Amino acid sequence: MLAVTILGNNSAVPAFNRHPTSQVVTIDGNSFLVDCGEGTQNQMMEYKIRRSKISHIFISHLHGDHYFGLIGLLNSFGLLNRQQDLHLFGPAPLQEILDIQLKVADTVLPFKFCFHPILKEGILVDEEKFSIGCFPTDHHIECYGFTFMEKKRARRLLPEKVREWEIPSHFYERLTQGEDYIRKDGSIIKNEWVTEEGAKGKVYAFCADTKYDERIIPHIKSADLVYHETTYLNNLAERATARYHSTTGQAALIAKKAAVKKLLIGHFSSKYDSLDEFENEVSAVFENTELALEGVTYRV
Amino acid sequence: MLAVTILGNNSAVPAFNRHPTSQVVTIDGNSFLVDCGEGTQNQMMEYKIRRSKISHIFISHLHGDHYFGLIGLLNSFGLLNRQQDLHLFGPAPLQEILDIQLKVADTVLPFKFCFHPILKEGILVDEEKFSIGCFPTDHHIECYGFTFMEKKRARRLLPEKVREWEIPSHFYERLTQGEDYIRKDGSIIKNEWVTEEGAKGKVYAFCADTKYDERIIPHIKSADLVYHETTYLNNLAERATARYHSTTGQAALIAKKAAVKKLLIGHFSSKYDSLDEFENEVSAVFENTELALEGVTYRV
Numbered sequence: 001m002l003a004v005t006i007l008g009n010n011s012a013v014p015a016f017n018r019h020p021t022s023q024v025v026t027i028d029g030n031s032f033l034v035d036c037g038e039g040t041q042n043q044m045m046e047y048k049i050r051r052s053k054i055s056h057i058f059i060s061h062l063h064g065d066h067y068f069g070l071i072g073l074l075n076s077f078g079l080l081n082r083q084q085d086l087h088l089f090g091p092a093p094l095q096e097i098l099d100i101q102l103k104v105a106d107t108v109l110p111f112k113f114c115f116h117p118i119l120k121e122g123i124l125v126d127e128e129k130f131s132i133g134c135f136p137t138d139h140h141i142e143c144y145g146f147t148f149m150e151k152k153r154a155r156r157l158l159p160e161k162v163r164e165w166e167i168p169s170h171f172y173e174r175l176t177q178g179e180d181y182i183r184k185d186g187s188i189i190k191n192e193w194v195t196e197e198g199a200k201g202k203v204y205a206f207c208a209d210t211k212y213d214e215r216i217i218p219h220i221k222s223a224d225l226v227y228h229e230t231t232y233l234n235n236l237a238e239r240a241t242a243r244y245h246s247t248t249g250q251a252a253l254i255a256k257k258a259a260v261k262k263l264l265i266g267h268f269s270s271k272y273d274s275l276d277e278f279e280n281e282v283s284a285v286f287e288n289t290e291l292a293l294e295g296v297t298y299r300v
Numbered sequence: 301m302l303a304v305t306i307l308g309n310n311s312a313v314p315a316f317n318r319h320p321t322s323q324v325v326t327i328d329g330n331s332f333l334v335d336c337g338e339g340t341q342n343q344m345m346e347y348k349i350r351r352s353k354i355s356h357i358f359i360s361h362l363h364g365d366h367y368f369g370l371i372g373l374l375n376s377f378g379l380l381n382r383q384q385d386l387h388l389f390g391p392a393p394l395q396e397i398l399d400i401q402l403k404v405a406d407t408v409l410p411f412k413f414c415f416h417p418i419l420k421e422g423i424l425v426d427e428e429k430f431s432i433g434c435f436p437t438d439h440h441i442e443c444y445g446f447t448f449m450e451k452k453r454a455r456r457l458l459p460e461k462v463r464e465w466e467i468p469s470h471f472y473e474r475l476t477q478g479e480d481y482i483r484k485d486g487s488i489i490k491n492e493w494v495t496e497e498g499a500k501g502k503v504y505a506f507c508a509d510t511k512y513d514e515r516i517i518p519h520i521k522s523a524d525l526v527y528h529e530t531t532y533l534n535n536l537a538e539r540a541t542a543r544y545h546s547t548t549g550q551a552a553l554i555a556k557k558a559a560v561k562k563l564l565i566g567h568f569s570s571k572y573d574s575l576d577e578f579e580n581e582v583s584a585v586f587e588n589t590e591l592a593l594e595g596v597t598y599r600v
Contacts, residue, residue, distance in 0.1 A: 013376045014342055038372040039339045042314055062404040064375040068368075072338040075364040076313045093404045100400070104362040104393045106441055141406055 002027050002130075002150055002202045002300040004034075004225070006266065006292045007043040011209075011231050011245075012065050014039070015270035019294060020065035023227075024049050025148050025204060027130045033057045033073075034146060034206055040069035041076055047295045052082060056125065058132070059090030060208035061143035067094070071101050078109045085112040089124050089134070091142050092117035118144055121219075130201070135219035137210035140244040145208045147219060150201030161194040202300045205260075209267065211241055212250035217258045225300045226260040227292060229267035234281050248278055252285035266292030302327050302430075302450055302502045302600040304334075304525070306566065306592045307343040311509075311531050311545075312365050314339070315570035319594060320365035323527075324349050325448050325504060327430045333357040333373075334446060334506055340369035341376055347595045352382060356425065358432070359390030360508035361443035367394070371401050378409045385412040389424050389434070391442050392417035418444055421519075430501070435519035437510035440544040445508045447519060450501030461494040502600045505560075509567065511541055512550035517558045525600045526560040527592060529567035534581050548578055552585035566592030 003026050008019035020037025024044075031053040033040075044051055051073070059067045067090070077086065088094070095115050102109070116124065118134055121144075125132040129151055134144040154176035162172065167181050167189060175181065176198075181189040205220040207228045220226050231245035240247045246254075248265070255263040263286050265278060272278075275291055282289045290298065304325045310318035320337025324344075331353040333340075344351055351373070359367045367390070377386065388394070395415050402409070416424065418434055421444075425432040429451055434444040454476035462472065467481050467489060475481065476498075481489040505520040507528045520526050531545035540547045546554075548565070555563040563586055565578060572578075575591055582589045590598065 013379050014345070038369065039342060042339060045314070062401075064372055064401070064405060068372045068375070069338065072364055072368045075368070079313050091404075093400070097397075097400055097404070100393070100397055101362075101364070104391075104397070104441070105364060141404070 002148060002204055002224075003297050004204055004206075004227070004264075004300070005047065005049065005297040006294050007040055007047065007049070008035075008037050009266040009268060009292045009294055010065070011229075011267045011269055013270045016273050018268065018270075019043055020068070021060075021267060022069065023206070023292075024054070025206075027148055027150060030055060030130075032132070032148070035060055035066040035208075036070040036073055037065045038068040038072075041073045043294070051077065051080075052084065054086070055084065056087045056089065056132075058124070058134075058146050059088070059094060060137075060145065060206070061139060061141055062091055062093060062097075063141065063209065066209070070094075071098060074098065074102075074109065074113070075105075075107065077111065078107060082111045085114065087114050087116060087125075089116045089118055091144075092119070133219075135216060137208050137216060138213035138244065139209045139211070143208050143210065145210070145216065145219065146206045147223070148204045148206075150203070152201050153198030155191070155195035155198050157195055165189045165194055167194060204300045207254075209244065210246060211244045212246055212254065214254070214257065217254065220254075220258045220260060222259050222261075224261045225264060225298060226255060226258070226262070227264045227266060228254055230265040230278055230282065231267050231269045233272075233277055248281035249285060252282045252289070255286045255289070261288065263289040264292045264298060265289060302448060302504055302524075303597050304504055304506075304527070304564075304600070305347065305349065305597040306594050307340055307347065307349070308335075308337050309566040309568060309592045309594055310365070311529075311567045311569055313570045316573050318568065318570075319343055320368070321360075321567060322369065323506070323592075324354070325506075327448055327450060330355060330430075332432070332448070335360055335366040335508075336368075336370040336373055337365045338368040338372075341373045343594070351377065351380075352384065354386070355384065356387045356389065356432075358424070358434075358446050359388070359394060360437075360445065360506070361439060361441055362391055362393060362397075363441065363509065366509070370394075371398060374398065374402075374409065374413070375405075375407065377411065378407060382411045385414065387414045387416060387425075389416045389418055391444075392419070433519075435516060437508050437516060438513035438544065439509045439511070443508050443510065445510070445516060445519065446506045447523070448504045448506075450503070452501050453498030455491070455495040455498050457495055465489045465494055467494060504600045507554075509544065510546060511544045512546055512554070514554070514557065517554065520554075520558045520560060523558070523560045525562045525564060525598060526555060526558070527564045527566060528554055530565040530578055530582065531567050531569045533572070533577055548581035549585060552582045552589070555586045555589075561588065563589040564592045564598060565589060
């Protein structure tokens with residue numbers, strides 16, 4: 001199961017009880033934190049996210065609304081005597097920012113903490129059942145989006161066929177991995193005669209902060225769910241571009257061109273009280289759209 | 301008028317809807333922020349503190365629960381296009397911590413921002429009507445308490461006497477400043493013949509984080525209101541000392557020995573849900589005590 005829970009859907013200055021960017025992605029029982037604006041640890045308590053379950057944290061870029069809550073969360077992990085390893089991925093200068101703050105406080109984290117600077121696009125985590133990658137976006141400073149990809153499921157046995165070809169049951173597991181079966185007489189039972197393709201793995205992509213940029217399309221192509229920022233409504237397209245952000249119409253166009261299945265929009269400017277117009281404007285171009293609302297879990 | 305509004309009364313990890321340390325001290329229409337734990341800017345919104353009114357910020361020490369909200373507040377000041385000067389006082393390494401975070405985000409603050417490293421005890425701000433000083437406390441890392449002192453009011457005219465000595469009214473103002481009046485014939489009307497002492501200025505002292513340490517007594521002697529931390533109840537005195545914190549009984553004893561008029565207690569450990577026992581234990585030793593409650597303003 002792949003899902004994302006929104007902890008903060010606002011940009012920049014907190015407003016209208018909306019919080020800066022943070023979300024928790026769960027895949028196959030693992031929990032990943034994506035961005036960590038100020039107050040994220042409170043949002044985790046508010047929405048009953050078990051902090052100890054977080055094994056990896058991904059920081060898209062070093063604007064405060066995406067990471068000012070990180071040092072507080074790490075500090076709390078320490079005070080709560082966390083023991084599990086923690087992996088952090090983010091732009092390289094993050095290391096120095098954290099190090100100096102831990103050092104002046106004379107804080108030694110009681111768990112193994114590994115920082116992995118993101119240097120270029122590619123795969124960051126590669127596990128048996130899923131992988132996590134990153135891609136650059138076009139923002140004011142170095143910024144990355146993230147893709148969470150379930151791996152293709154194992155091939156499915158065709159029960160009648162495996163019986164027909166008299167394949168012993170101890171070999172079934174290897175059939176699901178795609179192996180052919182070789183009989184004692186040396187003849188080969190081709191894998192595709194007795195199995196069929198497993199279900200395609202689901203994909204969730206988080207596009208971080210970005211202005212309209214078609215270069216992200218190949219990275220999110222056909223994804224099941226894509227979070228794209230819509231900091232501004234359509235009438236502020238000029239401001240969006242000047243500030244390296246996107247409008248509703250631009251997010252919808254990217255979703256359409258990338259043929260994604262569903263679009264989730266967020267990172268709303270603090271100038272907007274109501275979000276209704278965001279949904280209206282995006283849906284006019286790309287129908288299968290939802291507002292990213294805090295505390296809500298979106299299953300992919 | 302001297303008053304303090306509590307924005308956060310908890311220590312370390314946020315818990316039971318209590319927030320990390322922060323308070324706003326107002327003197328004579330000026331607003332000063334003392335410590336700035338994570339989420340302080342939200343607490344300011346919650347309790348309708350006008351952020352733009354804050355002219356000076358004082359950070360007691362560099363443990364996260366006292367300053368992790370500072371960079372977010374500065375950043376918001378920038379995004380809100382603040383124009384007024386801002387003065388920050390705190391331990392010297394704070395400069396580097398802020399600088400690096402502003403630099404990686406390519407943030408240029410639109411207002412004049414002056415950092416004043418605290419290097420030793422003494423007067424930090426000296427204005428016509430008040431002064432603000434600092435003193436060291438005994439904590440795990442370099443830590444300072446702060447005193448907010450109204451200056452003695454101007455001397456008060458004795459109406460009958462000034463008439464009796466026929467002092468012209470244009471000189472009244474100078475009489476309140478303590479000057480003698482010299483008549484045309486060279487004879488002197490002594491100031492104390494025609495005026496009396498003005499009201500004594502009020503004093504508020506914030507003792508930051510500290511273990512029991514009688515060296516702070518001279519700095520808070522006879523103060524009208526003193527905030528002293530009570531991280532733990534009496535039965536955890538050993539833990540308090542080991543962690544450079546104080547118990548209820550220790551705070552009460554300091555207040556008693558310093559002959560302060562009123563004691564405010566806070567910085568409660570996250571292990572306590574109810575605060576009733578804190579009030580009971582302190583009051584048993586020092587009666588005029590109040591719990592520091594978030595959102596409440598205590599007039600000195």
